[in-house]
Amino acid sequence: MEVGHINLEACMNGAGEHFVKLVEGLSGLGIKQHVIVRNKCLARRLEICEDVSVGPTVNSAVTAYCLMPQIALVHTHDEASGHAGLLLTLTRSIPYVATRQSEQPPGDNPIVRSVYSRAVSLICPTKGAAATVAGQGLGVPVDVIPMISCRDVNKAERVIRKVAAAHLRVYRRAVDSWRIPALLL
Numbered sequence: 001m002e003v004g005h006i007n008l009e010a011c012m013n014g015a016g017e018h019f020v021k022l023v024e025g026l027s028g029l030g031i032k033q034h035v036i037v038r039n040k041c042l043a044r045r046l047e048i049c050e051d052v053s054v055g056p057t058v059n060s061a062v063t064a065y066c067l068m069p070q071i072a073l074v075h076t077h078d079e080a081s082g083h084a085g086l087l088l089t090l091t092r093s094i095p096y097v098a099t100r101q102s103e104q105p106p107g108d109n110p111i112v113r114s115v116y117s118r119a120v121s122l123i124c125p126t127k128g129a130a131a132t133v134a135g136q137g138l139g140v141p142v143d144v145i146p147m148i149s150c151r152d153v154n155k156a157e158r159v160i161r162k163v164a165a166a167h168l169r170v171y172r173r174a175v176d177s178w179r180i181p182a183l184l185l
Contacts, residue, residue: 002032003171004074004094006064006081010038015101019077020045021148025164027051034071036064036084061087073097073120073171082115095120095178097170103128105136116140120174123167143170 003026007019016039023033027049036055037043047054055067061083068074068088074096076085085096098119103126106112116122117138124130125147134142145166148159 001073001171001175002034002071004034004036004068004071005077006036006061006068006074006084007042007077008038008058008061008064008080008084009078015077015147016042018147018149021160022164022167023052024049025148025160026168028161029164029168031168034069036067065091068094070094073175075099075123075167075171076115076119079112079115082119083111086111086115086118089118095174097121097123097174099123099125100129100133101125103132105132113138120178121170123170141173145170 005023009015023035023046026033032051034053034055035046036058038057038059040057043054043057046052058064058067061080064081064084065087071094074085074088074094076082076096076098082098085098088094089096096119098116100116100122106116117140119140122133122140122142123145124133124142125145127144130142130144145163148163
């Protein structure tokens, strides 16, 4: 399975560190990946990972959509990249998994709600974020997978493998349960 990642966050913060460790962990599990990001430092850090191709840095969801090759699944890591995931699903039948970090409800914007309701699965780093999304009635499976922020160096590799394996289980379930959207039939 080849997994695509889209991360349109401009700054490299804790979520950026988690993203790098997740890609490294998935690479360690033998998963081939294609990554499209906005942050140039993030792109440079990911270029050294095995079995990871890094596309050019982009500033918009539409550009990320255009540059994503045909792959089995996309993981969108922020709300802006979710728009690219929605476009990939509706026009190219590529399923996507979305990460939702905020414990605030997504709101009433129909596009944002569509981004989350058309995802094959949602990943939240906390039970609070998962409860908020589950309470929105989106009808999408929600998984709680903590962010990789290991302070204990001795446990870091084990935690990275555990989190990467949890993501891989969600990816496999998403691909196995994927149905082509009615819009495309």
